[in-house]
Amino acid sequence: METLTAISPTFDVNAIRELFPVLNREVKNQLLVYLDNAATSQKPQVVIDALSHYYSNYNANIHRGIHTLAEEATAAYEATRNSVKEFINAPYSDEIIFTRGTTEGINLVAYTWGRKNINAGDEIIISTMEHHSNIVPWQILCEEKKAILKVIPINDDGELLMDDPIAIGYKQLLTPKTKLVSIVHASNALGTINPVKEIIDAAHKAGALVLVDGAQSSVHLDIDVQEMDCDFFAFSGHKVYGPTGAGALYGKKKILEEMPVFMGGGEMIKEVTFKKTTYAALPYKYEAGTPNIADTIVLKVALDFIKETGKKLIRNHENDLLKYATEQMQTVPGLRIIGNAKNKVSLISFVIKNIHPQDIGVLLDNQGIAVRTGHHCTQPLMERFGIPGTVRASFAMYNTKEEVDRLIKGLQKAIKMLA
Amino acid sequence: MTEYKTIEEREEEITDDFSLFDSWEEKYEYIIDLGKKLAPLEEQYKQEENIIKGCQSTVWLVSDFKDGKVFYKADSDAVIVKGLVSMLIKVLSGHEPDKILNAKLDFIKDIGMMTHLAQTRSNGLLSMVKQIKNYALAYKSVKAA
Numbered sequence: 362m363e364t365l366t367a368i369s370p371t372f373d374v375n376a377i378r379e380l381f382p383v384l385n386r387e388v389k390n391q392l393l394v395y396l397d398n399a400a401t402s403q404k405p406q407v408v409i410d411a412l413s414h415y416y417s418n419y420n421a422n423i424h425r426g427i428h429t430l431a432e433e434a435t436a437a438y439e440a441t442r443n444s445v446k447e448f449i450n451a452p453y454s455d456e457i458i459f460t461r462g463t464t465e466g467i468n469l470v471a472y473t474w475g476r477k478n479i480n481a482g483d484e485i486i487i488s489t490m491e492h493h494s495n496i497v498p499w500q501i502l503c504e505e506k507k508a509i510l511k512v513i514p515i516n517d518d519g520e521l522l523m524d525d526p527i528a529i530g531y532k533q534l535l536t537p538k539t540k541l542v543s544i545v546h547a548s549n550a551l552g553t554i555n556p557v558k559e560i561i562d563a564a565h566k567a568g569a570l571v572l573v574d575g576a577q578s579s580v581h582l583d584i585d586v587q588e589m590d591c592d593f594f595a596f597s598g599h600k601v602y603g604p605t606g607a608g609a610l611y612g613k614k615k616i617l618e619e620m621p622v623f624m625g626g627g628e629m630i631k632e633v634t635f636k637k638t639t640y641a642a643l644p645y646k647y648e649a650g651t652p653n654i655a656d657t658i659v660l661k662v663a664l665d666f667i668k669e670t671g672k673k674l675i676r677n678h679e680n681d682l683l684k685y686a687t688e689q690m691q692t693v694p695g696l697r698i699i700g701n702a703k704n705k706v707s708l709i710s711f712v713i714k715n716i717h718p719q720d721i722g723v724l725l726d727n728q729g730i731a732v733r734t735g736h737h738c739t740q741p742l743m744e745r746f747g748i749p750g751t752v753r754a755s756f757a758m759y760n761t762k763e764e765v766d767r768l769i770k771g772l773q774k775a776i777k778m779l780a
Numbered sequence: 781m782t783e784y785k786t787i788e789e790r791e792e793e794i795t796d797d798f799s800l801f802d803s804w805e806e807k808y809e810y811i812i813d814l815g816k817k818l819a820p821l822e823e824q825y826k827q828e829e830n831i832i833k834g835c836q837s838t839v840w841l842v843s844d845f846k847d848g849k850v851f852y853k854a855d856s857d858a859v860i861v862k863g864l865v866s867m868l869i870k871v872l873s874g875h876e877p878d879k880i881l882n883a884k885l886d887f888i889k890d891i892g893m894m895t896h897l898a899q900t901r902s903n904g905l906l907s908m909v910k911q912i913k914n915y916a917l918a919y920k921s922v923k924a925a
Contacts (some may be wrong), residue, residue: 363869389804400844418805716859717837717857717858717859717861718862719836719837719858719860719861720858720859722806724808724860726802727808735836747907749837749838749857750836777814778805778808778809779812779859
């Protein structure tokens with residue numbers, strides 16, 4: 362059961378909107394409609410204030426200092442680690458490694474676990490709908506180690522082919538040579554929620570580990586790394602209403618302990634001599650140098666904000682918006698939704714017949730509506746659908762049906778102008 | 781053959797056209813119209829090496845050097861971008877390399893299209909201007925050699 366504390370027991374979107382100052386601003390003389398949440402979410406006032414409060418009151422370098430400010434900053438920094446642990450239901454807080462974001466988390470695994478454990482002829486499985494951040498690190502590793510990168514195909518609705526002897530689905534791709542499956546939890550370009558539990562179970566049976574890219578899922582879905590039983594989970598703070606440059610990587614303790622270090626430097630050492638350096642225990646082993654203290658501390662404020670608002674209430678609201686927007690889009694001439702999976706997070710990618718997505722984006726911006734256009738860092742996926750890119754509207758807790766209406770009107774106007 | 785107009789005169793023509801518009805809709809309809817009217821580039825020029833990097837849409841730009849002047853042709857799969865590049869060509873094509881290189885292109889600001897000059901990945905006006913000037917620079921050095 363989720364507790365319904367702050368704001369109101371029912372979801373009051375207008376009350377929530379008041380907590381996000383940027384939503385009051387005008388763009389091109391109209392009230393901003395921000396539908397680019399999958400790229401980054403806006404920040405509530407508590408998050409903005411917490412950043413200022415940190416720098417105004419207890420800015421200090423952490424872990425080494427013996428003075429009061431350093432102690433306060435260290436305590437706050439470590440409190441975020443505990444918040445992240447709770448946010449994804451990890452068993453131990455030292456399984457949480459702070460990163461700049463999802464990309465760094467994936468790269469950390471590729472450069473440490475990957476370099477140690479991937480050998481010539483080994484196989485890594487990803488999917489057609491991966492973000493470039495979950496493709497390129499594995500390509501680099503496979504090239505270096507002469508390993509093989511395999512790709513799970515998808516159907517026209519944008520769902521993974523889990524078991525397909527003809528198209529060679531996931532179950533057919535898994536072999537005793539598979540060492541790792543690195544899979545996106547929710548697609549940034551399609552919205553598809555992948556059956557990660559099923560993927561992880563099958564991978565474990567085949568003796569492979571699984572990394573889950575939680576960049577998009579973490580803000581919408583309840584994340585339980587223990588129930589999922591994933592070996593790694595990476596997400597970004599700025600997509601969960603927190604500051605940019607603060608994210609986390611979860612890894613199972615035993616795996617993290619055995620992995621080689623990532624970057625060398627301060628903070629990550631136990632003892633340094635010119636002959637040999639011994640490394641610090643988890644999680645500091647992977648946190649070389651002065652970290653992003655301020656943003657990491659404030660990430661806790663964002664996670665608390667989500668918890669207090671109620672993730673389930675947020676999700677219900679976002680799912681209502683998704684359903685409403687999907688229905689309304691049927692009324693737009695020539696519009697085709699890319700990604701019609703049964704399970705989706707609240708984003709819609711679409712194309713309009715004979716119109717380039719960029720033209721739509723420019724004309725929506727002139728109506729104060731922020732969407733994303735392009736390939737969404739998923740070029741292989743765009744190729745799968747035979748399109749140069751899409752227009753993507755992605756929803757957050759503060760979006761409203763009225764904003765969906767403005768999007769639809771904006772689209773109709775853009776199409777008329779471009780016809 | 782149309783009479784020769786300087787870069788500034790051509791800029792002024794566009795600025796004058798835009799001064800008649802009150803709304804963003806009219807401005808963009810004008811640009812869209814320019815985009816639609818720009819003759820499509822012959823297929824043989826639609827090669828990788830003619831694509832301007834840094835644009836979200838595909839923009840092809842080719843140039844030719846005749847009688848000491850640079851002539852440009854361009855195309856795009858997005859119509860607004862095509863309209864923007866069409867304006868640039870209208871202003872900059874058919875001049876000597878030095879004149880192209882020294883063009884300040886103030887008209888872009890005057891017609892309220894500065895946002896398209898922003899250095900983002902999504903719109904490529906800045907990249908287009910750079911590429912147009914790169915060609916001019918290349919022809920200038922050919923001329924000097």
